[in-house]
Amino acid sequence: MREDEVPQDQVKHFGDARKAMYAVDRAGHYETVASSGWEVEATVTGDAVAEFRRLAEAARARVLRGEASPLEFHMHDRRMDLPTLAQTTGLWRWRIRRHLRPAVFARLPERLLLRYAEALGISLEELKAVH
């Protein structure tokens, strides 16, 4: 990659931040060039974020219909999936899957709820509702 090929696509979410990229100057020498981002990277990152958002929205609808517990929404809202949530809480997956059912979730003791709230970085009240 030559200096003048370093992408400067002004990716929005970068803000004022810049990314260092290695590129060669005219004489063929390597140096770092500050890049304002590449459209390609923004596309794939955006897709990954959108997928989490899609899952969270689907979960929200299910919660409102009473088919899922708010935990399912918050898990996706915090960009986690079942394995990640299991690892962060230290609970077994089948237990968490059970807690995704509204009836089971409603009866959870506070100590378990706190564990979820801590792992997700939200308060108890937030955990019990969808926003």
Place this chain on the structure above:
Amino acid sequence: MIVNTFQHRHAGHCESGVTANLLSFYGLKMSEPMALGLSGTLTFAHLPFVKVGGFPLTTYRMPPGSVYKGLRKPLGLEMERRTFRDPAAAEAALDAELAAGHPVGLQTSVYWLPYFPPEMRFHFNAHNVVVYGREGDDYLVSDPVFDQPQRCPAADLRKARFAKGVFAPKGLMYRPLTFKADFDLDAAARRGIGKTWKMMLHAPMPFVGVRAIERVADRIAVLDKKIPDVRVQRLWVGNIVRMQEEIGTGGGGFRFMYAAFLQECGEALQQSALLDASAQMTIAGDEWRKFALLGAQFSRKREGVGLPELSDQLRRCATQERQVYQQLKAWSKSSPL
């Protein structure tokens, strides 16, 4: 408590950047490409049986910790590494190091660092930063992937240091204790380069090295049979590109950084073969960028960009890389230690 003499340098990748910046502060001037190359951290691996976010793990570098571990022998580098059970103890230890005038490296989770743009905050636990000061309730963070030093409130840093899951940092804090400032560059370069071509050409399993790149190309060629859902196909391909280009993991970026390393070594040791290999590695990086571009166009449903085109481009990456490693192998064999 601010270590004013610590110099923040913008880097392409977090761990090599942190290692190079820390070593430079503690008395061994080192560039980021040198840290990458001498430690032999460049690689390619595709592990279909390890799922990250539901997709196979694809990586362009060795696992976290490889940069400074790889420098242990060539530089005689010894890192003091401390992990903690208790977040309060970890914070106290960090403050004590800062009070003693020692900037330290920390392992953190990207998701909990507030200065990251929200779009980039994923649950990735092996992000390295240097903390070089504290002002009130804020820590001064030299995050090498940002061009300017950042600030991070103590509570957020605590959460980031004690994130759980894969690569859980457990509050890991490290700084270099001893190293040989007058290390033998020739021997170190041969060692690091040898490690890389051996892994890339002769790894015993097909999940690592050039063969792994070809294996991914094969998988992409038949992806529509394995995964009929086009949306999931896009995410699958997008995941590989994301691992390649996203901040701190840049795979194409690593190829350019390695080319910079080969150039630096070639000049310092006056080895024209390394300069040739550097130029070839630059071409490999360009091929990877073309692959990323195609991947994004595939995600955007561009006409004429389908799985066969992606697969072919990936094969070109593999061919080009194989040639570089064979050149490096020939160099190693022609003038042994």
